[in-house]
């Protein structure tokens with residue numbers, strides 16, 4: 001066979017040729033590590049359904065973030081597990097709440113070497129496990145929840161967050177948070193909106209990590225997106241951009257690559273995607289059984305997420321993949 005039939009395989013012949021013509025690059029610079037910090041424990045607690053990930057103590061968190069910084073991972077996103085939960089989730093905005101303490105310590109320790117992000121939600125802090133305040137008949141009250149999100153944003157900003165990341169899918173959250181931050185002199189704190197967040201069964205392991213059970217066997221289908229809808233995701237993203245989001249996220253990632261790809265040409269700010277706990281757990285479980293090469297599959301996942309159009313990938317694989325990428 002001659003030209004043009006031989007054209008494509010010719011450039012796949014050696015690793016160096018493949019590297020030269022790669023359309024998509026995965027770099028340590030793209031990665032953000034999600035980290036859990038739990039109040040009132042002396043030793044890190046393993047999370048069975050997210051193997052290799054732990055609920056950190058403040059001390060082990062500091063060591064982990066130093067290690068990630070050393071590897072060149074540019075960002076971490078913190079999730080808190082409070083010692084006590086209540087119906088309003090008040091530990092989320094307590095200046096001495098676990099995430100606020102962790103942010104202050106990490107900022108003191110590392111200065112600007114790592115971008116400090118804070119997940120901004122109430123579900124880890126509420127006794128009922130919902131992402132907002134409940135009305136008397138058990139609905140999540142959108143507008144009253146926004147007032148609390150503003151409080152959480154201020155507490156996280158005061159404590160040193162570079163970026164706050166509202167993940168509760170309340171309408172108007174980005175605007176409420178932006179106004180609260182600006183009114184309080186935190187114009188430089190950025191907002192990464194979980195803009196297109198689906199009501200996914202892939203968050204199961206995460207709920208173990210943060211000790212969340214939704215009251216009465218409930219779910220989040222009343223506020224997170226229906227997996228059937230992709231056009232609606234574009235509407236969510238447009239609204240969040242209009243409200244002042246600096247970065248928009250699609251979550252989960254792999255099951256929603258079409259959403260990432262459709263959003264990409266519409267969005268000129270950085271786009272993030274979250275390779276969530278269930279996506280990670282599937283890779284680890286199959287690898288543990290020797291059924292797949294976990295690291296290879298993990299990297300394939302992350303490359304695919306980048307290929308679909310995400311600039312930033314939140315992933316529990318950040319540390320181990322950074323080790324590989326650094327050689």
Ligand code: PBG
Pocket residue numbers: 119120121122123124167168202203204205206207220275276277278
């Ligand atoms: C809400 C939040 C969730 C995740 C990130 N932020 C859980 C939920 O919406 O139920 C899931 C992350 C993962 O599964 O890795 N605070």
